[in-house]
Amino acid sequence: MKIRNYTFQEFADRVKEFHGYEAPGIIVGGFMVDLAYGHLPEGWLLDALSETPKCLPDAIQLLTPCTVGNGWLTVVNVGRFALTLYNKENGEGVRVFIDAAKLEAWSELKTWFFKLKPKKEQDRDLLAAQIKEAGNRICGMQTVKVADRFIKKRARGLLGVCPRCREGYPIADGPSCLACSGKENLFQ
Ligand code: ZN
Numbered sequence: 001m002k003i004r005n006y007t008f009q010e011f012a013d014r015v016k017e018f019h020g021y022e023a024p025g026i027i028v029g030g031f032m033v034d035l036a037y038g039h040l041p042e043g044w045l046l047d048a049l050s051e052t053p054k055c056l057p058d059a060i061q062l063l064t065p066c067t068v069g070n071g072w073l074t075v076v077n078v079g080r081f082a083l084t085l086y087n088k089e090n091g092e093g094v095r096v097f098i099d100a101a102k103l104e105a106w107s108e109l110k111t112w113f114f115k116l117k118p119k120k121e122q123d124r125d126l127l128a129a130q131i132k133e134a135g136n137r138i139c140g141m142q143t144v145k146v147a148d149r150f151i152k153k154r155a156r157g158l159l160g161v162c163p164r165c166r167e168g169y170p171i172a173d174g175p176s177c178l179a180c181s182g183k184e185n186l187f188q
Helices: 008-019 024-038 056-063 100-105 107-113 124-138
Strands: 046-050 073-075 082-087 092-098 139-145 159-161 168-170
Touching: 008 024, 008 056, 024 056, 024 082, 024 092, 024 124, 024 139, 046 056, 056 073, 056 082, 082 139, 092 100, 100 107, 100 124, 107 124, 124 139
Parallel strands: 046 073
Antiparallel strands: 046 082, 082 092, 092 139, 159 168
C-alpha cells in the first residue's frame, strides 16, 4: 500500500514532521490525493482545490507541487472534506470526497469524522488502525470540471501605491486598495 511515492509509514512520519503529530485528517487526505492522481492522465499540469481549510491543504502540499503560496492550490471553505485535482488549462479533473455511507463499515473512523465523541474519548489506536486498513475505500470519486474562476487565474497586473494606506496594491482594484475602500474588511 502506497501513498504516492511513500509507504504508509513513511507518509505518517512526513505528516508528523510537517504538522507536529500524525493528524488523522492528513493521512486520510493522503489516500485521497493518491486516489485522484491514479485517475488522471500523466503529464497534466495540475491545480488543486480543497473544500476545507482543515488538513486537506496539508496533504495536497505534501504530495503534489501545488501550494497556496504558488497559487496552484485554492482553498474554498464549504466545509466538505473533499479535494479536486484538475488540469490547469481546461479545468477538467477528479474530485475525491469522503463517502458517508462507506464510513458505516468503520466505527472509529465514523466517530472521528462526524465528531460523535469528544476527542479524548476517541480510541486513537483503533482510529489509526482503521485509517490504515480502510485506505481509499471510504472515498467516493467523480469527474468534474471546475468553475471558470478556478481556471487560469488572472494576473492582477500593475501595482501602484494606495493613496490612503501608502502600500502597494493592484491598480486594477480601483482608486484605492480593497482594504481601504472597505471591499475587504480584514480588521475590526
Ligand atoms: Zn490602501
